[in-house]
Amino acid sequence: KAGVTQTPRYLIKTRGQQVTLSCSPISGHRSVSWYQQTPGQGLQFLFEYFSETQRNKGNFPGRFSGRQFSNSRSEMNVSTLELGDSALYLCASRPTSGGNAEQFFGPGTRLTVL
C-alpha cells in the first residue's frame, strides 16, 4: 500500500502571498490531519478532516484553512503569509476519526516564507 504523499515537498513564497499544500492519504483512510512543525513551537495540531468535514481545529488564526475532497485527499491553504509561517507541514491519515487508531504521517512540505 502506498503511504501518505504530500506535494510539493518544498515551497518558497514571499510575505503576503498565499499557498496551497496537498495531501493524499493512504488508500481507504478517510481521516486526514495536519500539523505544523517549527523549531520554536514544535509540532502543533492544525485541523482534522473526516468525510469532507472539519472535525477538529487547533489554535491557529483563520488564515489557515483546509478542505477535504470526496476521495479523501486534503488541501490546506495559508493566506497572507507571514515569516513565522515558515515550517514543515505534516499531513497524517488514519482509517477513521477519533479513537486510538495509528496516524500515518507523510514526509511533509517544507514552506519557506521570505
Place this chain on the structure above:
Amino acid sequence: GDSVTQMEGPVTLSEEAFLTINCTYTATGYPSLFWYVQYPGEGLQLLLKATKADDKGSNKGFEATYRKETTSFHLEKGSVQVSDSAVYFCALSDLGGNKLVFGAGTILRVKS
C-alpha cells in the same frame, strides 16, 4: 490543557550504550501514549504505543511502559546503534483521540 514534557537533547551516546529518554505528561483522563521517530528529511514514524496503564509498548528493541502513578512514558533501549540517530517525540492522544499532543522532541546522536 494536555501537555507532554520530554528531556532536552541532544543526547549523544556511543554505539551499544543504554538509552533512556524521559517523558512525562499532563492530561485529562487516561490518554494513549506514543513514541514517534523522525529521521532526517522524513516525516514521523510510529515507534511504539501504549493505550492503558501498565501497558508496555515495544518495537525494534525500544520499550516504554505507561506509568499512571508517575504520569510517565520513558523510552529505553538496551543497546543503541548508529542507525538509531534521529529525533524522538513523545506524544499523547487527547480524550476522544481527536489529535496528538507532542513533546518538544529529543535529538539522539549515536557515535560509532
